[in-house]
Amino acid sequence: MAIPGYVEYQRREYCKAIKCPIQRLLDQTPEGTPDYEEVRGICKTDCIHTTYEFHHWLIQHGYEVVRRAGTGN
DSSP, X not given: OOOTTOOOOOTTHHHHHTTOHHHHHHHHSOTTSXXXXXXXXXXXXXXXXXXXXXXXXXXXXXXXXXXXXXXOO
C-alpha cells in the first residue's frame, strides 16, 4: 500500500538504472523459461552489487525506507 504523496519503488528499478549486466541478461531472456530462472538465480544468491550500494542509491534518488508501526522487533 502506497503512502499518500509517495511513490513506491518499482521492482528492479535500481538494477535497470545502474545498467546491471545481469539485469540486461534478464531483459533479453523470456520470463518463465529455465534460462530466465537460471539468470534470476544470480540475482537471488550472488548479486554483484551490495546492499550498501542499493541503500545509497535509494537515498540519492529520494527514496525513504519506511515501516508500519507495530511491525518488526
